[in-house]
Amino acid sequence: MNRKILSIVAFLFTFTIACGQVSPSQMNADGSGSWTSPLTVTQAISSQNGSTQTVEGYIVGQPTSTTTVVTSNFPNDYALALADTSTEPNTSKMIYVQIPSSFRTSFGLQNNPDLLGEKIKVTGSLTAYFSHPGLKSATSIELVEDEDPTDPPPTDPEDPVDPLPAFEEYYKDAEGKTGSALKAALHNIIDDHQTLSYDALWAALRVTDEDPANPNNVILLYTGRSQSKASNGGGANDWNREHVWAKSHGDFGTSRGPGTDLHHLRPTDASVNSSRSNLDFDNGGREHAEALGNYYDSDSWEPRDEVKGDVARMLFYMVVRYEGDSGEIDLELNELVNNGSAPLHGKMSVLLEWHEEDPVDAGEIRRNRIIFEDYQGNRNPFIDHPEFADMIW
Numbered sequence: 001m002n003r004k005i006l007s008i009v010a011f012l013f014t015f016t017i018a019c020g021q022v023s024p025s026q027m028n029a030d031g032s033g034s035w036t037s038p039l040t041v042t043q044a045i046s047s048q049n050g051s052t053q054t055v056e057g058y059i060v061g062q063p064t065s066t067t068t069v070v071t072s073n074f075p076n077d078y079a080l081a082l083a084d085t086s087t088e089p090n091t092s093k094m095i096y097v098q099i100p101s102s103f104r105t106s107f108g109l110q111n112n113p114d115l116l117g118e119k120i121k122v123t124g125s126l127t128a129y130f131s132h133p134g135l136k137s138a139t140s141i142e143l144v145e146d147e148d149p150t151d152p153p154p155t156d157p158e159d160p161v162d163p164l165p166a167f168e169e170y171y172k173d174a175e176g177k178t179g180s181a182l183k184a185a186l187h188n189i190i191d192d193h194q195t196l197s198y199d200a201l202w203a204a205l206r207v208t209d210e211d212p213a214n215p216n217n218v219i220l221l222y223t224g225r226s227q228s229k230a231s232n233g234g235g236a237n238d239w240n241r242e243h244v245w246a247k248s249h250g251d252f253g254t255s256r257g258p259g260t261d262l263h264h265l266r267p268t269d270a271s272v273n274s275s276r277s278n279l280d281f282d283n284g285g286r287e288h289a290e291a292l293g294n295y296y297d298s299d300s301w302e303p304r305d306e307v308k309g310d311v312a313r314m315l316f317y318m319v320v321r322y323e324g325d326s327g328e329i330d331l332e333l334n335e336l337v338n339n340g341s342a343p344l345h346g347k348m349s350v351l352l353e354w355h356e357e358d359p360v361d362a363g364e365i366r367r368n369r370i371i372f373e374d375y376q377g378n379r380n381p382f383i384d385h386p387e388f389a390d391m392i393w
Contacts, residue, residue, distance in 0.1 A: 031054075044126055075362060121142050122141050171189065187320050189381070194375070221303070249343060281350060282346065307358070309356075310358070315345055
């Protein structure tokens with residue numbers, strides 16, 4: 001009797017598969033979120049609850065905004081997108097993975113473009129990234145071979161690991177911290193540095209903002225125009241020294257310290273700089289006739305999309321670097337515009353959005369390195385670790 005029942009069950013199972021109602025692959029498609037039974041990307045998208053899970057999927061590109069994933073000319077090694085198929089074009093069916101610094105050498109797409117189409121497993125927190133279903137703070141990332149490993153990656157200290165970038169030692173005192181504790185730790189890391197005189201900034205900006213396609217030119221921040229290094233000055237089409245944190249917000253002028261800190265000084269067209277003046281940053285307004293893609297009104301300035309994140313990260317640096325100790329000014333971000341001469345700049349929520357929408361690019365990385373190695377001896381932490389913004393604010 002038992003054998004008859006088993007035979008019937010086996011027949012019904014086989015018949016169901018044959019009819020196309022259940023496929024063998026579907027029987028094992030969904031996982032539990034463990035290393036040996038990872039979630040699919042579809043499962044991970046529907047499970048954005050902050051829990052730590054393992055997700056398996058194909059690398060389909062690098063996210064650069066909530067709805068954009070690039071598949072070539074990768075700007076950096078900070079993020080990748082996973083899908084359940086290697087040819088998925090729909091970003092709503094992808095999960096965005098933040099790549100921590102320890103994994104960028106091996107899994108960043110700028111360094112490893114051949115990873116496109118490969119399958120990986122990632123363990124991390126199911127948390128929104130780029131305002132999109134995401135996975136952050138990864139603790140394990142591994143390629144999936146023909147025969148999947150059944151155990152997590154080895155953690156034996158003697159096992160070989162990818163070397164961290166040299167500057168990672170720079171941030172060791174910030175490890176494990178979040179919120180105000182992280183902000184304070186980063187301040188203590190970056191506050192000991194030199195600054196140039198205001199006159200010396202001309203020569204420095206010719207180096208930090210050099211056009212990689214033309215060593216005789218600099219790239220202007222708001223217009224994106226490549227212009228002769230020698231054409232600096234006060235004429236309408238000359239380039240001059242723009243304080244991205246408007247120097248009147250705190251009235252620190254051009255004195256050494258915030259007034260000459262290269263991390264927020266950029267070459268800009270002189271007349272465009274005049275239009276921006278000391279406006280706070282926010283969305284909206286009318287398009288600037290000379291700096292297309294930039295918008296402004298009586299109380300705010302919106303830079304072009306390509307540098308929105310640059311602007312945000314420069315201001316994040318300023319509020320961490322200048323905290324009011326050692327007789328220095330205390331700079332802070334707020335949710336207002338029209339901040340006038342107060343040591344405040346807005347708008348914080350918009351800057352955080354821009355930081356997500358316009359990820360760190362190669363120009364910022366290069367600039368950060370040059371300022372650190374050749375001029376000031378300190379770094380912008382939000383270029384090295386974009387995740388610090390979410391961890392603090």
